[in-house]
Amino acid sequence: MKKSLHVLCIVLFVSLQGLQSQNVEFKASEINIPYEKFTLPNGLTLLVHEDHKAPIVAVNVWYHVGSKNEKPGKSGFAHLFEHLMFNGSENFNDDYFQALERIGGTDLNGTTNSDRTNYFQNVPVSALDQVLFLESDRMGYLLGAIDQAKLDEQRGVVQNEKRQGENQPYGRQGELLTKAMFPKGHPYSWTVIGEMEDLDAASLEDVQEWFKSYYGAANAVIAIAGDIDPDEVHKKVLKYFGAIPSGPTIVRPEINIPVHNGDTYQVYEDRVPETRILFSWNTPQFGHKEDIHFDLISSILTGGKNSRLYKKLVYEDQTASSVVSYQSSKEIASNFVTWVNVKPGKDPDEVKEVFQSEIENLIQNGPTELELKRVKAAYFANFIKGLERIGGFGGISDRLASNQTYFEDAAYYKTVLNYVENATVEDLKSTAQKWLRQGKHTLVCKPFPDYTIEETNVDRTKLPELGTQKSSSFPELERAKLSNGLNIVLAKREGVPTVVMNLMMDAGYKTDYLSSPGTAELAMNLMDEGTKELSSLEINEKLQLLGASLYTYSSQDNSNVYLNTLKQSLDASLDLFADVILNPAFPEKEFDRLKNEQINNIKKEKSQPIAMALRVMNKYLYGEDHPYSNPYTGTGYEETVLELTRDDAVKFYKTWIRPNNATLVVTGDVDMGELKSKLEKSLGKWKKSDVPSINFNAPKVNTKNTLYLVNRPESQQSIILAGHLTHKYGDVSEIALEQMVSILGGNFTSRINMNLREDKHWAYGAGGFVMSNKEERPFLVYAPVQTDKSAESVTELRKEISEFISTRPATQQELDKVKTNQVLKLPGQWETNSAVNSSMSKLVKYNLSDDYYQKYDQSVRSLSLKDVQEVSQEVVRPEAVNWFMVGDRAKIVNKLDELGFDAIIEIDADGNPLNSTVQLPENNLKN
Known part of the structure; x- marks a missing residue:
């Protein structure tokens, strides 16, 4: 029996209705992605998922080959070959991007990592035959279209991609970490993008060998999701891909987790504004229970304001501007990585000591029950929200293809979700002690002094006709107005049980013209940092338990309060949304912290090339005496932000954050009657007031x-x-x-x-x-x-x-x-x-x-x-x-x-x- 994801999500929603919003529990058994699996005679695996909410289809092709399959001296070839796959095949010798543009392709890309290469796109259903033709042509009929000119062209593009990545602050981190964690000769001991000299040496013979070795049908998985019928899709895929050879047998590297004997330490310099201290450990392979434990441990350490490292170093001590941790999951070995960026003027050694102490405390004692509950809720909420999309990163086709490629089970996500649901405090403590007490690598990046260096010179006869194009569908809009003048615009959409709200005020960075540069940015960032009843950390904890996200921010012309929540949590989320809008406390402590953060962000912008250009252009495009003349980033200038006080933030709020200056834009599984009643109750007391006008004088x-x-x-x-x-x-x-x-x-x-x-x-x-x-x-x-x-x-x-x-x-x-x-x-x-x-x-x-x-x-x-x-x-x-x-x-x-x-x-x-x-x-x- 077939069920659509839409139906299953509603089942999930109804089954959870009786739960208290503040105590939402998630069950892995209640999450299901229906699909049908077909295996072609040539070994090609096909996964098909029906989703009829939009007349589109996602086609996601995964090849089980990545940089770990490269040979020493030929690094970067898996990624270079990915680029070549977009340059035409024997029966369509033209640019793949142009072909997809002509048929309305979106979410079009190709990516390479250590273990796999994938190619994906979303297209109108009417274009499915063309995409299958194109994908099958480059899978089965590529080599005749690749010549030296194309190889040289994409070699240049990849080398510029490498330069662009390395040109960013901390751009060498990935390469240094890779070489430190995996011994020479290990399949993970070189980067995905490769070395310049290896890219220079890549030949047409390498192209032919790689294609013949790894791009056979038996080494590929195709996941197709959307407004389709599985049996029809099976027929089409058999038609286009059935004649492609299976390819040779592939010997895959076995699980190989290097033992890091003792602690190692490395320091390097880069043109960065802050010292970064990074710890890394070798950990279990992707999909292992303990690999999933590290996803949860990562969230406990740095996932939100209540995470241990953020709360201690960024929020309380204010010695760090940011903290990050993640489990870098790979097929034969993984890494757990965490880092802290030390604020300028703070002692890196002292920060490192606290950083290390917090991690050791988690290793020694494990997480609390509340911490574990919070990160589990966040994990499930993020997974459910991702199921709204059929394509792209984290969408349904991506998840199915990934699970099939790595585990030969497209439903392996159920195993992962069970690992999450059943994880205990003792489990995480045991996993941490098992792996984080082994040797770690410390990588420290320090700001580069003003040295000078010597620059070196580093030099697929006809496409199928399009089917009948289905019309695009934008939902009908409903409008209403609350008693206080707040305008409401609603698009009701049934399906995945989420609701998105965007409260838009006519304000933004342009209002700095009437105050001081950086005011709107700081004031809006401060709005969700505490209310009369809740602290910043309490707000964050409630959001995590609800599986919701809430942001307050500004752009050039608007200031916004944004909420994305699950339908089952709507009432409690709306209460919190209203509390932030009506009762911001602008705590002095939070003001001081965010003010310092904004000044630090300005310093970061002044070290990042694109941000540097965006900061200066408005002054010269508009002239200095204009509402748009301040830095486009909205952060202002160090000296102007330094002079801002809490009263400036309060004044901004009282002046601009008014119902008569706002429109609430709502999208999701809610009707207007229900919504208006809830909003009148929660926001009806919000008082309107006169709002100043801004004179847009002629630019100079x-x-x-x-x-x-x-x-x-x-x-x-x-x-x-x-x-x-x-x-x-x-x-x-x-x-x-x-x-x-x-x-x-x-x-x-x-x-x-x-x-x-x-x-x-x-x-x-x-x-x-x-x-x-x-x-x-x-x-x-x-x-x-x-x-x-x-x-x-x-x-x-x-x-x-x-x-x-x-x-x-x-x-x-x-x-x-x-x-x-x-x-x-x-x-x-x-x-x-x-x-x-x-x-x-x-x-x-x-x-x-x-x-x-x-x-x-x-x-x-x-x-x-x-x-x-x-x-x-x-x-x-x-x-x-x-x-x-x-x-x-x-x-x-x-x-x-x-x-x-x-x-x-x-x-x-x-x-x-x-x-x-x-x-x-x-x-x-x-x-």
């Missing part, structure tokens, strides 16, 4: 051809951000603008990305976008490029921008491609309640009609090339572009001088000019 526009340069010594990449202001939302056709941006820089096959990534190999990814501000918005292009191609990349970006409105305007072919992609991916765009809530929030923010998304696909279909070209002429202004670059000044400035800028102004990470003779742009501004 820089008329000079200027490049603003932020020096980041020893940076392996330069971050280029360039653009100018364009119309506020609604002043031009937004649908035409969306398609214009997609063509120029908004998706993988856009002009900019194909140029700098696929053609030049200078970037891992590049593109363009329009910011989401309500008023005049930045139109921007961006490119993180290798340092020695910084100037050349500016030249290419200039060419792409100027030619788009002159010699190479958007073409009908390009428009047809992006329109088709936009329409066909709509059914998968609103799969989850969170995704629907996000689109509803956009309707509210920009005051769009309730039927905007019901009409959206037709609006896109009817768009003409003339519409897009006209918008391009209105929006794109090459002569008005401001350029921002973050990189190593000494290595790039000489070539930049040759590009004909009127001025190159070196600025610091707050946007202040460093040369006292250089005037701020407002001295060359026009209104």
Whole structure:
């Protein structure tokens, strides 16, 4: 008998209704993912799950091969081969991303880890045959399409991906930890991305050997989930995959958990703002009962404010900015890893002592019953919420394929959930003592002094026709208003029993214009840190026991209180939601802690390349006297945040957090009558008040051809951000603008990305976008490029921008491609309640009609090339572009001088000019 996940989730919900909300218990036996399993004659395993809530289907293909199957000297090849799988096969010798864009593919990606390689996508049901054709073609008919040019191209892309990862703060951590935990020759002793010299040495012969060895049908699992019939899917898969050879027998490495004799210690330096102290132990393989115990131990240590390490080091002592722990589960051996980032000015040795003491206390005594109950609730809640999605990471197809690949049992998740449900305090204590009393490795990363170094030169005849496309479905919206003026917008969605609420206030970072930079960020972060009756830790504990999450935050134009909870916990969660909104206490202790955290976050931003660019651009795009002129990150400046007081946060709350300045956007398994009654009870006493208006004066526009340069010594990449202001939302056709941006820089096959990534190999990814501000918005292009191609990349970006409105305007072919992609991916765009809530929030923010998304696909279909070209002429202004670059000044400035800028102004990470003779742009501004 077949049951849909929808039905089973309702059974789960009803069976738990009688439980007290504050004492929710989860049973592994009540969670089931129905599926049918088929094995093709060639050994291919097929798993099929029916889910009819949206007319989409997820196709997830797993190959049981990863970096552990590589040979010494050929590291990184599993991942490099994954890239090659997207470059065409013998009977479809074209870019896979382009093919999926044309049929509305979403959640499209491929990933590689130590043990497996997977390829996945969500598509409209009508496109299933095409996806199966494409996946089968690259499984069975790849080699004839791979030539030296394609290998060289993707080698360059992967090497830039490696550079980009290593260019981030703490970017070397993974490589150092891998080599320390696994002895030379162990299948896990090299990183997934590999060594540069091994990538350089990869040959076409390696490609052929890898494909023939590991990409046979018997080494693959296909999980398909969605609006489908299992028997029909079986027939289709047999049709497309049945003729593919099984492949040779594979000898798999056996379980091999290295014994770490004694403690080892390693220190390295990096350009980071804080010292990081990391401990790592070798632990049991993926799926072992004790492996699951470590997932729970990890949550006890760092999962939320009430976790031991967070509570002690971040919350109470305030000597750390963050703590992290996780079980890095792998097939033949795992690692348990935990680290602390020490706040600047604090003694790392003292922090390490406390860090180690807290861990030892857990090893010695085990967790408390309450701790264990809390982390079990969080584990089950996260698992249930993940079942709302059929594809992507953690979705149904992903879970089924993973379980089948690793355990030859697609339902192995039941074993895991039983391990979680039945785990006792004594079990976790025993597991911790068994493994964490063995030798550990300590890895310390210290901030890098201002040394100088010598830079080295590191150089698949026709597709099936699409089936009938099912219409996208956006739920009908209902509106209501509470007695105090609070607007409510509801989309009722039955299925997975979750409810999402987003309380939107018209506030956000722009209100700092009337106060001080960083105020909105700090005030909203503080709102959920304590109420008149509950402390911050008590709020966090209640949320964990309810399986709920609650966040308070700001963005450029809005301040928000967000709740994601289970239907069974709705009443208690709503009480907590209302308490945070109506009764925030803004405790002085929490204010001081978060203020220091915000200052520390500013320092972190000023060490991260992309954040550095985002911090400085608004000042020069808008001019200093404008509501949008402060750092786009919203954190403000160190000196302004330092001056903020608790009274400033309270004033922000009293001024802006009002029902008449808010809309509550609700999505999920609840009807309006029930919802309004609950809200009137919980939020009806919230008092309205007059709210100030913000004057958006005309931005001051820089008329000079200027490049603003932020020096980041020893940076392996330069971050280029360039653009100018364009119309506020609604002043031009937004649908035409969306398609214009997609063509120029908004998706993988856009002009900019194909140029700098696929053609030049200078970037891992590049593109363009329009910011989401309500008023005049930045139109921007961006490119993180290798340092020695910084100037050349500016030249290419200039060419792409100027030619788009002159010699190479958007073409009908390009428009047809992006329109088709936009329409066909709509059914998968609103799969989850969170995704629907996000689109509803956009309707509210920009005051769009309730039927905007019901009409959206037709609006896109009817768009003409003339519409897009006209918008391009209105929006794109090459002569008005401001350029921002973050990189190593000494290595790039000489070539930049040759590009004909009127001025190159070196600025610091707050946007202040460093040369006292250089005037701020407002001295060359026009209104």
